Amino acid sequence: MDISILEKQLKLMSGFEKKYSGTPEQPKRYSHIEEVLTFSKNKETDIVPVDYFFKPEQNVVFLKHPRYIQFTEHRHSFIEMNYVLSGTSKQYINGKEVILKKGDLCLLNTNVIHSIDSASEDDIIINIMIRTSYFDSALLQRLSGNDLLTDFFVNAIYKQKKESQYIIFSDGEGNRLKDLILQALSEYYHPQLCSNEAINSYMLLIFTELLRGYHNTPKKSSERIFRKAVISDILAYMEHNYETITLEKTAEKFHFHPNHLTRLLKSNLGKTFIELSHQLKIKNACTLLENTDLIIDHIANKVGYTNITFFYKSFKKIHGITPAEYRKKKMKAPL
Incomplete structure (x- = not known):
């Protein structure tokens, strides 16, 4: 599918969005989730279940984030990526306001408590949800060139602690990340022969682009970098x-x-x-x-x-x- 056509389609309002677009000054909560889930006031239990978004055979799910709706505080047992295709996105992560602008991508670990303000007509956000089981030791090895992401996914997959980890990446004026996400989205929305393999390939390229584009990675000690490299090698050996x-x-x-x-x-x-x-x-x-x-x-x-x-x-x-x-x-x- 032509990417320019896909971008135009993403700007069109779905029937769900039309239902709420009449009163954007008084955004409603995401009642659809509230109809399906019984959220406890205890934040320790407000978890959106994997089965709500994922079919049994799916490891990666792409969605256009619904506009005009406020998403209340919740957390996931899967990894979430929010990419701002146009406009902005205001989110609250552990109560802290985070503003994402065009070209930004927010990578949220499992168990991060967050909410999302209602988006306006020009705010197009792509949600990418990923099962933790998608990241095996082979993929971790490929990511081991950047200690930041290795730490992030090791925590998500193996430790599974209720930590508040998130990373914001900025694509700046570049379009490569945008093109990769739209290509993957096109394969997801319009599956063809070998689309699953194509999506997996695009996901690897997306992570590669994130690794290349992250210029402000905190410097770690050589001992810590060595330890993570060894862990990746051990996991690969155990896998084989x-x-x-x-x-x-x-x-x-x-x-x-x-x-x-x-x-x-x-x-x-x-x-x-x-x-x-x-x-x-x-x-x-x-x-x-x-x-x-x-x-x-x-x-x-x-x-x-x-x-x-x-x-x-x-x-x-x-x-x-x-x-x-x-x-x-x-x-x-x-x-």
Whole structure:
């Protein structure tokens, strides 16, 4: 689709926006979410669930942010990116006013409490929502050239603390970030052959552009940069050898004492070696459940479990359902 046509379409009012555009001086709250969700006054529980935006097979979702509507305080269990295509966007992150201008992108970590003021006719904001599971160790390795983003995604994926992390990137007068986002948006709105692969490629390019454009990255000590680089290498090694890895073998590979490796992973990722190992095995088991007809016991053995009962216990601990229920749920998911 021609990008200029897409930009014109984004400026058109949806039926939902028309409903609220008559009284922009008295912006209404986002009643649609309030109809679907029961938000507690306790901010610790005001979480927009992943399933509200994501279909089971989706890792990345693109939306045009609805105008004329005030979004009340909330937080997500997924990562959110807000890109200002035109106009401005006033947001409140942990009660602090943040003004985003044209070309700015705000990257919000999981659990950040934020609200968004109503947008006017000229304020076109693109929301990009990303599951934390989208960021595997291979992607983290690609981002390891910038300690800022590595820290950000490691916190989002592994630590999952209720921290108030957000980063604002400015595209300035450049248009490359804008073009990449619009190209990805076009693939999302008008899917064609291999559109999912195209979107994944655009996401990598978007993150690459963010890395290149961030000129004010705080300088970290060489020791901290080295530690993050090592963590990325360890995660990549574990990803490639998940079936047979042990703490001792991994420690030997990176010339650490096993106790030191344990402390390193726990302090940087918030998880033990065993927890990460099970996470990788179950992740690959999910891929086999979704894409093969292998019996579940065979899948358990294939990803490195010799104790089938323990495999079922580990799977349910991570996903809340059994492997059979997971496979059935994915088979019912729309193509």
